[in-house]
Amino acid sequence: MLPYYLGCPSWSENAWRGSLYPADAQSSQLLGLYTQMFNAVEGNTTFYARPSAETVQRWADVMPAHFRFTAKFNRDISHADDLRERLSAAEEFLQLLAPLGERVAPLWLQLPRQFGPARLAELAAFIAEVQRPLAVEVRHPAFFAGEEDERQLNRLLLDSGVERICLDSRPLFSCISQDPAVLNAQSKKPRVKVRPSAFTQFPQVRFIGRPEPAENEAYMTQWLGKVAGWIEEGRTPYVFLHTPDNVLAAQLARRFHERLMELLPGLVALPELPKVEPVPQMSLL
Structure with missing residues (x-):
């Protein structure tokens, strides 16, 4: 059990097959697989x-x-x-x-x-x-x-x-790109000032990252300190990680947790990627 909630915008990203999910995972299995990791x-x-x-x-x-x-x-x-x-x-x-x-x-x-x-x-x-x-x-x-x-x-x-809700879209709007996914995200996501508030025991963070993982590190560092501080105060933050097309959202979320472990000794690692047994194919004979 983690002292905070961590996740992504959705669980049904087909692009996660072969990385977060086994390549042969069935659509009906994705939610169950997701809940084993986040x-x-x-x-x-x-x-x-x-x-x-x-x-x-x-x-x-x-x-x-x-x-x-x-x-x-x-x-x-x-x-x-x-x-x-x-x-x-x-x-x-x-x-x-x-x-x-x-x-x-x-x-x-x-x-x-x-x-x-x-x-x-x-x-x-x-x-x-x-x-x-x-x-x-x-x-x-x-x-x-x-x-x-x-x-x-x-x-x-x-x-x-x-x-x-604390929305941080700075990484997204710091990105100069002709990638259609980036341009689409920039056209839809709000470009507002960051308000790292905690009005209740359950602060809410939405982090809209860049498509290049390394380019998110400096922005993420600011939130790591804030989230660690909230946890130490006895709060239970929620942190959701996005990327423009969300192909790397799960990878970014796992990276966030790895770095949070450095600030909070004793914080357990996320589970390893689960295994799914292939679905038997029916014989035509």
């Missing part, structure tokens, strides 16, 4: 589409009790015109994920860039109704200006026991 995953899949009840039950059957799935509210909730009008949809969403129990913690509310200070009353009402462990990611420039609008947001989150 203890958390970002719930990006629920942002884009609601899973079926059958899919949620399959997840519940595979995810161990200690695992954490930071499910994002679907975008038809988080990106609505008024959050207060989507409370019924939010409750339905929570009921859909109920089979996962405490493994869905915290829920993530990823707000769009246009969600600004004038809408804080909506956010306050939404938080009051949800009554579940929650983390919020904001993208409006006013929330990164260090002025009264940002202070009001921080007071709301602190008073409500809600975490502010």
